[in-house]
Amino acid sequence: MDKGEVAFLLVLLMVAALALSVTASAATLPLDDGFEAVAAGAYPVESGWLTLSSGKSAWVSDEVAYSGSKSFRLDCWPWSASTEYLHLEEVPDRFSYQASVYVDPRHGLVGLVGFMDGSPDQSVMWNYFRVDGGARFIAFYGATTVDLGPYIPGTWCAVRADLDYQALTADLWVDGELAALGVPITPKEFHDAALGEVALDKWGLNSTNRYEYRSFVFSNVVYYDDVRLEAVESALTVDIDIKPGSYPNSVNPRSRGLVPVAVLSSDSFDAAEVDIETVSLLGVGVAVRGRNGRVMAHEEDVDGDGWLDLLLHFETRQLDFGQLEDGWAVLTGATYDGVQFEGWDEVRLRSRR
Ligand SMILES: [Ca+2]
Ligand SMILES: [Ca+2]
Ligand SMILES: [Ca+2]
CATH class of the missing domain: 2.60.120.560 (Exo-inulinase; domain 1)
Structure with missing residues (x-):
């Protein structure tokens, strides 16, 4: 090989090394x-x-x-x-x-x-x-x-x-x-x-x-x-309202009933995009009732702002109130696009009279 060939070979080797290092660094x-x-x-x-x-x-x-x-x-x-x-x-x-x-x-x-x-x-x-x-x-x-x-x-x-x-x-x-x-x-x-x-x-x-x-x-x-x-996936914060339209949100833990929770829509969040199967409140998914296994969720404008919200119901007796943080409950879930979200609202526990 003459000097030109050696130089050419060196260039080839350098290109190969560069290609290799690019692959390795990905x-x-x-x-x-x-x-x-x-x-x-x-x-x-x-x-x-x-x-x-x-x-x-x-x-x-x-x-x-x-x-x-x-x-x-x-x-x-x-x-x-x-x-x-x-x-x-x-x-x-x-x-x-x-x-x-x-x-x-x-x-x-x-x-x-x-x-x-x-x-x-x-x-x-x-x-x-x-x-x-x-x-x-x-x-x-x-x-x-x-x-x-x-x-x-x-x-x-x-x-x-x-x-x-x-x-x-x-x-x-x-x-x-x-x-x-x-x-x-x-x-x-x-x-x-x-x-x-x-x-x-x-x-x-x-x-x-x-x-x-x-x-x-x-x-x-x-x-x-x-x-x-x-x-790190950062969860989107959304507004929720436990027992829409009422405050304080008092809940009797022994109730055989359902706790309604609204996931509120806004100009930056459409509650209709929520994948209901992913939603959890105090360790519990959305209630399923009746012989046909009806998921207790529907759309409704609960706060009258013109945006349709998502109204969900949870079995009160299944909720793990030990997960409350200073009286606040977190509702977590994801949209159909996989965007994680969470919303917080207060819960006041009421004992049976
Ligand atoms: Ca190891
Ligand atoms: Ca409320
Ligand atoms: Ca609304």
Whole structure:
């Protein structure tokens, strides 16, 4: 081959590599880690994982697991960090991520979970959890830092953040328990004095070495499992009226009757679009009565505003009044188009006279 042919081949290879990287980076939501489907010792490339900076190991391991039999083992040694990530084509405004983290009690130090920028020599992260097996704590770093309690190395810890990039807040969960509400976060696109324009479209896992006396001194073995990224469906709020036309909405829990509830239409919501089978009030679906199994629902303009509303009836004795929140009941459901909605109204419980 002459130089021209070599150059041509190189261009072909580059085009092929580019095509490959585009395919590999197409991570779509919802996304599960895919670790269980990967052979121990292999890299989970099929489910979209990419390496930003590489240490000794980033492979699927069957040594420990949070669920199933496999997890993702990251060890930064002998480099500064092992950073594995998923490239998100679009980060939705309401976005939830979760991961379970296990810091190896013998060789582990710190595991990080969250957003990062694209430069391999940086371990800069945003809106991320730090699971620290050395100093033994869990914390979240958003626009502020929130301490989320102790962490013991050699144990699994499940972290989850529900991010709202419009409100710029996050709700945080540790081991399935709500740990912090409305924590301020960094926007998904911003300008940084040192890094320039930053877009938080890379989400991943990091295991970072400790730098002492001009050299990296630690292996840092951290296992990750049960990684899940998804868009958060935000429920539409609609107006409802329990016992239309009456207030307070007093209900006798022992009544053999029905409680009427109106789902009110407006210029932005048509109650006729409600899929009645999806509706639930205090744990109960719409009542069905009679030999023919008539669903107790019909359209009627209950508030006289010209919009036809949906009047639903529920069996009073089936309602779980233990689900009331400070005397408020929530009615949930979905439209035929799959739009989730909820509506709230008060209930006053009345004992039998
Ligand atoms: Ca697993
Ligand atoms: Ca009422
Ligand atoms: Ca109406």
